[in-house]
Amino acid sequence: xxxxxxxxxxxxxxxxxxxxxxxxxxxxxxxxxxxxxxxxxxxxxxxxxxxxxxxxxxxxxxxxxxxxxxxxxxxxxxxxxxxxxxxxxxxxxx
Numbered sequence: 001x002x003x004x005x006x007x008x009x010x011x012x013x014x015x016x017x018x019x020x021x022x023x024x025x026x027x028x029x030x031x032x033x034x035x036x037x038x039x040x041x042x043x044x045x046x047x048x049x050x051x052x053x054x055x056x057x058x059x060x061x062x063x064x065x066x067x068x069x070x071x072x073x074x075x076x077x078x079x080x081x082x083x084x085x086x087x088x089x090x091x092x093x094x
Contacts, residue, residue, distance in 0.1 A: 008048050011069055015044020018073045036077060043072035 019040020023033055047068035054060035 004052075007051075007065065008045070011048035011051070011065055012041050012044040014066060015040040015042070015047065015069050015073055018070055019043070019077060022073060022077045039076050040073045043076050044069050047072040 016037040017040070019036040019038070022040070023036035048065065051060060051065045051068050054064065
């Protein structure tokens with residue numbers, strides 16, 4: 001059981017840390033700053049699940065896990081991430 005829980009905990013923690021670092025690259029005053037570590041945490045969990053399947057079926061190397069975590073966080077917070085629109089001219093009626 002520890003063979004699963006320790007890498008899972010490390011991947012989710014690294015994902016949250018990477019999401020927090022991704023927050024630093026955004027412009028100041030960006031909405032919902034807590035979203036970045038949470039999405040990073042979920043991306044780390046997903047990356048671990050992908051790695052676990054790859055490791056059990058093909059024998060993937062251990063260095064692949066951090067690469068998968070960083071790629072998941074980048075995809076989820078970058079091009080496929082949530083889009084926030086600022087209200088134009090102070091109109092918040094939408």
